[in-house]
Amino acid sequence: MPRPWHPTPFLTFSIVLTLLGGLLAAVAPACWPVWLGLVLSDHLVLVGSGFVPWSTLLGANLSRLPQRPGAPARVALTFDDGPDPETTPAILAILAARDTRATFFCVGSRARTYPDLVRAIARAGHEIGNHSWSHAPWFWFLGPAALTEQIISTQRVLGRLAGTAPAWFRAPAGIRSPLLDLVLCRLGLRLVSWSRRGFDTVDRNAERVSARLTMHLGAGDILVLHDRASSRDPKGQPIVLSLLPRLLDTIAARGLATVTLGETLMDDSGARIEDQPTAIREGRAAPPGGRRDEIPPHA
Ligand SMILES: [Zn+2]
Numbered sequence: 001m002p003r004p005w006h007p008t009p010f011l012t013f014s015i016v017l018t019l020l021g022g023l024l025a026a027v028a029p030a031c032w033p034v035w036l037g038l039v040l041s042d043h044l045v046l047v048g049s050g051f052v053p054w055s056t057l058l059g060a061n062l063s064r065l066p067q068r069p070g071a072p073a074r075v076a077l078t079f080d081d082g083p084d085p086e087t088t089p090a091i092l093a094i095l096a097a098r099d100t101r102a103t104f105f106c107v108g109s110r111a112r113t114y115p116d117l118v119r120a121i122a123r124a125g126h127e128i129g130n131h132s133w134s135h136a137p138w139f140w141f142l143g144p145a146a147l148t149e150q151i152i153s154t155q156r157v158l159g160r161l162a163g164t165a166p167a168w169f170r171a172p173a174g175i176r177s178p179l180l181d182l183v184l185c186r187l188g189l190r191l192v193s194w195s196r197r198g199f200d201t202v203d204r205n206a207e208r209v210s211a212r213l214t215m216h217l218g219a220g221d222i223l224v225l226h227d228r229a230s231s232r233d234p235k236g237q238p239i240v241l242s243l244l245p246r247l248l249d250t251i252a253a254r255g256l257a258t259v260t261l262g263e264t265l266m267d268d269s270g271a272r273i274e275d276q277p278t279a280i281r282e283g284r285a286a287p288p289g290g291r292r293d294e295i296p297p298h299a
Helices: 009-027 029-049 087-097 108-113 115-123 144-162 180-187 206-214 239-253 261-265
Strands: 074-080 103-106 127-130 222-226 257-259
Touching: 009 029, 074 261, 087 115, 087 239, 103 108, 103 115, 108 115, 108 144, 115 127, 115 144, 127 144, 127 261, 144 180, 206 239, 222 239, 257 261
Parallel strands: 074 103, 074 222, 074 257, 103 127
Antiparallel strands: none
16 A cells, blocks of 8 residues: 655755755856755765665664564564575574574565565565565666666565565665655555674675674664575585574574564554554554554654
């Protein structure tokens, strides 16, 4: 379902400044260097903020899980860039052995190539997110039509294979343009980034990657790993496979529960928070039979 789009205060300011700059440069041509400088500086910040994965200047962006008062502290494990015939089944086996659920951000073109892997992810009870059709390095540079095509074609293939179209989108490399928020709202998707990153695609040392993920790991963290293009250890094994069991041990030892991203939108009874009456969603009334969940700040 499409969601109404409301530009952020920063986007609104940028739009007004750009229009005002053009107008004043026309009315008072002598001042054009000043206005040009201001507009260019603003656009520099605009583009730069798209390179900061957890930034909310360009639109809603879930980078940490909301924590429910009194509920177990929780974190979310996410795997990007798959599915991959070598790594994805092995990750699924490790997660199954620990009865752990995660969210897999799949690339549409790879899902089309490996449909059985997408079905296996969904069958195992994991959530599937949209990670664009081609994971193009120039994704952040695309216009609205191309962005829509990248996302909606992935929605179609993942929805068909998993039975439910994804609710979450993660931008390739976490880099996005100021146009993405508008496109995601039209398609009814939510942007999610992360709070913990191990750089498992570039660092071949599993200990270091693990240390980055677990240092200060705590309630609300969203961890990003990769089930494709993982670095390989000296034995040639993708390091995600050797570090994942230890990572799950650490999560358990710190008393953290692992949830899928979709569970953050559910209350204790399993009902979607968005489907509840406004008074319950805003905390002015309790839901039937219990305490209300905390509403994600972007909801
Ligand atoms: Zn990616």
